[in-house]
Each structure stands twice: as structure tokens, then as C-alpha cells.
Amino acid sequence: MTAIYPYLTFENAKEAMAYYEKDFGAQITYHEALTKEQAESLGLPVDQLDQTTMRGEFMIAGQKIICADATMGNPQTSTLISILLDFEEEEDKARDLFNRLAKSDNQRVTVPFGDWVLNNVMGQIVDKYGITWLIRANKQG
Template identity: 70%
Template structure:
């Protein structure tokens, strides 16, 4: 059996979050579906076109070629967790450093581990973004590769 795992992120406003990832991480939005009128009504939300266009039933974006799926939190306020982090493992240390430096230069992120030598001849830095999501930015030669 083969299965793929994708990060599935929940936001108060996923459309706004996707725009943030485009600006900060260089993400590319690949899909966006708003709630329809019936779905919004069932959730007790306004059903006018302007409001519906700001909602996200399902969104998809890529960062460094990796797919991330997201949606609006319709069942309450989303909570950040330190239990799960997202690792972006680059083949090229220069590209990893470039993304890390761009993120570290912004007030929207907090550096928790500066980018530098890690273990097994690799490099790593850690950032927590404005939504509380922890990102490990690595260029790690000895991590297991996808098959």
C-alpha cells in the first residue's frame, strides 16, 4: 500500500494565510474553493457573495514544491501546537539558507534556532511563523530520501 501525507493546516482565515505564505515563503496557490451558500448557512455564517469569497472550504498551496492543504476553522478557533513541525529539506544548502534568511528578516516570524551546522554534515534552522507553525528549514544530506 502506498499513501501520501500532506500537512493539513486550519486557520481562522485560510485565504489570508495562503496570501501570507505567498509573500513570506514564496508559496504558490494551486487551488482555492470557497464555501457555498448552503455550507455557510449551516455554519451560521453570512451568505452574501463578498463574505463567501473570503472563505476557504479547501485550499492548496506549494512551498518549495511541497503540497500543503488548508481550510478555514469552522468549528472554533484553531490552536497552534508544538507537537507537529513542518520540515522543508532542501537538496541545495544555498536555497535553504536563502529561504531561512528571508523569513528571519521579517517581523512576522520568530527564529527559534539560527540557521547553521546541525548534525551529519547538514544545516538547519527553525522558525515559528505568525500562525504558530514551526518550520524546520534544512539542507540535510543524510536524511532518508523519498523512494
């Protein structure tokens, strides 16, 4: 089976995973720190390897997201790619997540949650890392 997963890079992926756990209700499922050899080969300091992330995985609403530290320089925010979190028939779950995110100072609402095209409901936020999230569901009732 072939799959596509978002692969996000952060200055500090371990910190980012904690943010998604707190604000998005994510479950952290995997974390692997850089080894001393990996850090040295990338010219990175080796004094706090437990704070690094070679590969991390977390789940948001049952969907896997992979992440790592940006070892090749500072990551840049882009509006070219957004993440669509599709709740399909679970409008209440989509609305609950959007409302929780909208109440936090860590995100910015760019499209309020509400009726959208083709009998959908949707809202859009930009998280503290500049990642755009579209939260969508089929309209119920």
C-alpha cells in the same frame, strides 16, 4: 500512491495563503470558497463567501500544503507538530529561504540556520500563525 500532506486550519485561510505567498514564496494552486449551503449548514454568515476557504492548496519549495478555514471554532496553536522543509542537496535554497524569513517581522527565529547533526544544516522559525518550520539541507562542501 499514498501521500501525507500538512492540512492547516486558520481563522482566515485565504489571508494565510496570501501571507505564505508573500513571505515564503508559496504558489497558490487552488482555492474553493464555501458555498451558501455549506456556510448555512455550519451556522456561518453567507455575506462574504468569496473570503472563505473550504479548501485551499499552495506549494512551498515544490511541496503541497492543504488548508481551510476553521469552521468549528478558533484554531489553537500547538507545538506538538512541526513542518520539516527538507531541501536535501540544495543548501543554498534552504539558506536563502531561511534568511528571507529571518529578516521579516512576521516570523520568529528559534534556532539560527547553521551546522547541525550528521553533516546537515538547519534552522527553525515560528511563523505568524504559530507554526514551527524546520528548514534543513545536507551540508555542501
